[in-house]
Amino acid sequence: MVPxxxxxxxxxxxxxxxxxxxxxxxxxxxxxxxxxxxxxHHLLASGVPGDQVLVLVPQRGLAWPYQQALRxxxxxxxxxxxxxxxxxxxxxxxxxxxPLIAPAAGFAxxxxxxxxxxxxxxxxxxxxxLEPFLQKLYFDGIAxxxxxxxxxVLDNLNKAAVVGFPLTEIASRLKAAWNGESSRLRIYxxxxxxxxxxxxxxLTHGLLDFSLxxxxxxxxxxxxxxxxxxxxxxxxxxxxxxxEEDVPVSHDLLRTWLRRCETALLIYDWDxxxxxxxxxxxxxxxxxxxxxxxxxxxxxxHVMDEGVRALxxxxxxxxxxxxxxxxxxxxxxxxxxxxxFATHRFxxxxxxxxxxxxxxxxxxxxxxxxxxxxxxxxxxxxLRFSLTDKLARYGIKTVAHRPSRALREEAGTxxxxxxxxxxxxxxxxxxxxxxxxxxxxQAIAGMDLVRADQLACIVYRCQGGEPQxxxxxxxxxxxxxxxxxLLGGRYDELxxxxxxxxxxxxxxxDHFLAKLFGELLxxxxxxxxxxxxxxxxxxxxxxxxxxFRQAIRRDGDESALGHDYLEMVMQGVVAAQFLGQWQPEPxxxxxxxxxxxxxxxxPADYQFWVEIGSTGWWERPYQPLTHPYVLTRHWPPGRPWxxxxxxxxxxxxxxxxxxxxxxxxxxxxxxxLSDLGERGYEQRGPLLDAIxxxxxxxxxxxxxxx
Numbered sequence: 001m002v003p004x005x006x007x008x009x010x011x012x013x014x015x016x017x018x019x020x021x022x023x024x025x026x027x028x029x030x031x032x033x034x035x036x037x038x039x040x041h042h043l044l045a046s047g048v049p050g051d052q053v054l055v056l057v058p059q060r061g062l063a064w065p066y067q068q069a070l071r072x073x074x075x076x077x078x079x080x081x082x083x084x085x086x087x088x089x090x091x092x093x094x095x096x097x098x099p100l101i102a103p104a105a106g107f108a109x110x111x112x113x114x115x116x117x118x119x120x121x122x123x124x125x126x127x128x129x130l131e132p133f134l135q136k137l138y139f140d141g142i143a144x145x146x147x148x149x150x151x152x153v154l155d156n157l158n159k160a161a162v163v164g165f166p167l168t169e170i171a172s173r174l175k176a177a178w179n180g181e182s183s184r185l186r187i188y189x190x191x192x193x194x195x196x197x198x199x200x201x202x203l204t205h206g207l208l209d210f211s212l213x214x215x216x217x218x219x220x221x222x223x224x225x226x227x228x229x230x231x232x233x234x235x236x237x238x239x240x241x242x243x244e245e246d247v248p249v250s251h252d253l254l255r256t257w258l259r260r261c262e263t264a265l266l267i268y269d270w271d272x273x274x275x276x277x278x279x280x281x282x283x284x285x286x287x288x289x290x291x292x293x294x295x296x297x298x299x300x301x302h303v304m305d306e307g308v309r310a311l312x313x314x315x316x317x318x319x320x321x322x323x324x325x326x327x328x329x330x331x332x333x334x335x336x337x338x339x340x341f342a343t344h345r346f347x348x349x350x351x352x353x354x355x356x357x358x359x360x361x362x363x364x365x366x367x368x369x370x371x372x373x374x375x376x377x378x379x380x381x382x383l384r385f386s387l388t389d390k391l392a393r394y395g396i397k398t399v400a401h402r403p404s405r406a407l408r409e410e411a412g413t414x415x416x417x418x419x420x421x422x423x424x425x426x427x428x429x430x431x432x433x434x435x436x437x438x439x440x441x442q443a444i445a446g447m448d449l450v451r452a453d454q455l456a457c458i459v460y461r462c463q464g465g466e467p468q469x470x471x472x473x474x475x476x477x478x479x480x481x482x483x484x485x486l487l488g489g490r491y492d493e494l495x496x497x498x499x500x501x502x503x504x505x506x507x508x509x510d511h512f513l514a515k516l517f518g519e520l521l522x523x524x525x526x527x528x529x530x531x532x533x534x535x536x537x538x539x540x541x542x543x544x545x546x547x548f549r550q551a552i553r554r555d556g557d558e559s560a561l562g563h564d565y566l567e568m569v570m571q572g573v574v575a576a577q578f579l580g581q582w583q584p585e586p587x588x589x590x591x592x593x594x595x596x597x598x599x600x601x602x603p604a605d606y607q608f609w610v611e612i613g614s615t616g617w618w619e620r621p622y623q624p625l626t627h628p629y630v631l632t633r634h635w636p637p638g639r640p641w642x643x644x645x646x647x648x649x650x651x652x653x654x655x656x657x658x659x660x661x662x663x664x665x666x667x668x669x670x671x672x673l674s675d676l677g678e679r680g681y682e683q684r685g686p687l688l689d690a691i692x693x694x695x696x697x698x699x700x701x702x703x704x705x706x
Contacts (some may be wrong), residue, residue: 029303148574151272162247244272307334341671412537509562610672613683
C-alpha cells in the first residue's frame with residue numbers, strides 16, 4: 001500500500017489488538033519516523049499502558065525523536081515507554097535475572113553483582129588480557145597500534161554475539177575467507193586465542209562486556225520462562241525504527257515478537273545499512289517484511305529539493321528504485337541551482353572558500369548555522385581546527401562530532417588530562433612539553449601557541465620524576481611583558497588553583513575534573529567558557545572516568561585509579577559514545593565525518609563536502625584482524641574474499657553513502673575541490689571521478705561555480 005493523505009490516518013490509527021503488524025519502508029526523509037511517533041502517541045492516547053510499549057532502535061542517538069515526543073504534556077500521566085537498543089534490553093534483563101542466569105552462564109562468583117563494561121573499560125581489561133600475549137610476540141606480523149588491536153579483538157567478540165555464531169569460530173571464518181599470504185592465518189589463530197582468553201577473564205571476574213550481555217540474553221535469558229515473561233510477554237506493542245541499521249540478533253527478537261505481540265510497526269530505510277562495520281544487516285531486516293500482515297511504502301522524500309533529487313538520481317544510478325519516479329527535465333535543470341563547486345590548487349584555499357560560502361549563507365541568505373553541515377571522509381584535528389578558526393572569524397560557531405576517535409585526540413580531553421597529571425605529582429607522570437604548551441593554549445582564553453610555548457619553557461619542569469609548575473609572578477619582568485600581564489594573571493589563577501588542590505586529600509579523577517571545570521575552566525577568561533567542543537569533551541571525559549572508577553575493583557584510595565585511567569587514555573583507547581553527542585546543537589555549524597552525519601539521521605539545508613579528491617570516501621578502514629562482510633550470516637562458508645569483492649563493495653558503499661547524504665539535504669550541496677590534499681599530495685579519488693561523470697552528463701551550464 002502507498003498511503004496518501006486520506007489513508008495516512010488509518011495507518012496511525014491501525015488496530016490495537018490482534019497481532020496487527022506493519023512493515024513501513026521508503027527512502028530517508030519520507031516521513032517514516034514522523035509517522036511512527038504519531039503512532040506512538042495514538043497508542044498511549046488510546047489507553048495502551050506505557051510499560052507495554054517498546055521502541056527499539058539500533059543506537060541510542062536514533063531514539064531522540066521518540067524521547068522528545070514522550071516529553072509532550074498531552075500524553076497521559078505515567079506513560080513509561082521503554083526506548084532501548086538490543087544492548088539496553090540485554091543489560092536490563094541480565095540485571096533483573098542475574099541470580100538465575102549467572103551460575104549456568106559459567107561465572108566464577110555468581111553471588112557477586114556483575115560489572116557492566118563500557119567500550120572504554122572493555123578496552124582497559126582487554127589491554128590486561130593482551131599483555132602476556134604481546135610479551136610472547138603475538139601479532140608481530142601486523143602493523144597495528146595497541147588500541148586498534150584491542151578494539152578489533154573486541155569487535156570480533158561482538159560480531160560473534162550479534163550475528164549468532166560460536167565464539168570459537170572466529171578464526172576459522174576469517175581464515176577460510178583470507179586470500180593473501182599464509183602468515184596471516186597464524187595471526188587469526190592468535191586473535192581467536194585472545195578472544196577466548198578475554199571471555200574467560202570476564203567470567204572469572206564478573207565482567208559483562210557488550211558481547212557477553214547479548215549472549216546472556218539469547219542463550220540464558222530467553223531460554224527461561226522468566227526471561228520470556230520479562231521480554232516477550234511484557235512488551236505487547238513494538239515500534240522498531242531503522243531496522244536496516246540493526247544487528248541480526250535484534251531481528252531474531254522481532255521475528256518472535258511478530259508472532260506474539262498485539263501490534264508492531266517496523267520501519268525500514270531503503271538505502272540504509274551504513275553501520276555494516278557494527279554488524280548492521282539490511283538483508284536480515286528486509287526478511288521481516290513477509291512476516292508482517294500489512295506492507296506500506298512511502299516512496300517520496302519530503303526533504304530533498306527537486307534539484308537535489310535529480311542529482312541523487314544521477315549520482316547513484318545503481319541504487320535507483322522502480323518505486324521512485326525519475327526526475328523530469330525541469331528538475332534536471334534545477335541541478336545547477338543546488339550543486340555548487342569551486343576548484344582550488346591548495347587545500348587552505350578550498351577551506352577559505354568553504355568558510356566564505358558558509359558566511360554568505362548565514363549573513364546574506366539568513367540560513368541558520370545549525371542547518372549547515374561540513375562533511376569529510378575523516379575529520380582530522382587539523383581540519384576541525386582550521387574550519388573552526390576560519391568560521392570563528394565570521395562569528396559563526398561550530399560543533400564537531402567524531403564518535404570513533406580516541407579520547408586523547410580531542411584537544412579538550414588532552415588539556416584536562418595534562419592538568420590532572422600536573423595536579424597529582426604522586427602519579428609521577430610528567431607530560432611532554434608539547435602537551436603543556438597545548439594545555440596552556442586551550443585552558444587560558446586568548447593564549448596563542450607562541451606565548452604558551454614561551455610560558456611552558458619557563459614555568460614547567462620535571463624534577464625527580466614529578467611535574468612542577470612555578471608562578472608567572474616569579475619570572476623575569478621582560479618575559480612577563482612579552483607574555484602580557486593579562487594572560488599571566490589568568491595563568492597564575494590556574495597555578496594557584498592547582499597548588500591549593502595539591503595541599504588537600506586527592507579526589508577521585510572524575511570528581512577532580514568536575515571540580516576543575518566547575519570552579520575554574522568554565523569561567524570567563526578560560527578556554528572552556530564558550531568552547532562547545534571543549535565543554536562537551538569535558539562532560540564526556542568526566543562520565544568516562546566515573547564509569548572507569550565504578551568498573552575497576554580496587555581497595556584503597558580511589559584517586560590512584562586516575563593514574564591507570566590516564567595511562568589507558570594515552571594508549572589511545574577509543575571513546576565510548578554518550579547520548580549528548582548525538583543531540584543537535586543550536587546555532588552551530590556541524591563538522592562531522594560523512595558516515596557520522598548519516599547515523600544522526602537528521603537533514604540539513606546545505607551540505608559542504610570537502611576533501612572530494614580523497615580516497616577516504618571510497619576506502620574502508622584498515623582492519624586486518626576482523627572483517628565486517630565475512631563475519632555475517634550471508635557470506636558463504638569457505639569462500640575467499642577476493643579483490644573483485646573488495647572493489648565491488650567499495651563502489652556500492654560509496655554510491656550508498658552519496659545517496660544517503662543527498663537524501664538528507666534539503667536545498668544544496670557545495671563541493672570543496674583542491675588539487676592538493678591536506679598533506680600536500682595530489683588528490684584523484686573515485687568520488688571526484690563520480691562527480692565529474694555527473695557533470696559530463698549535464699547540459700552545459702547546469703552546475704554552478706561558487
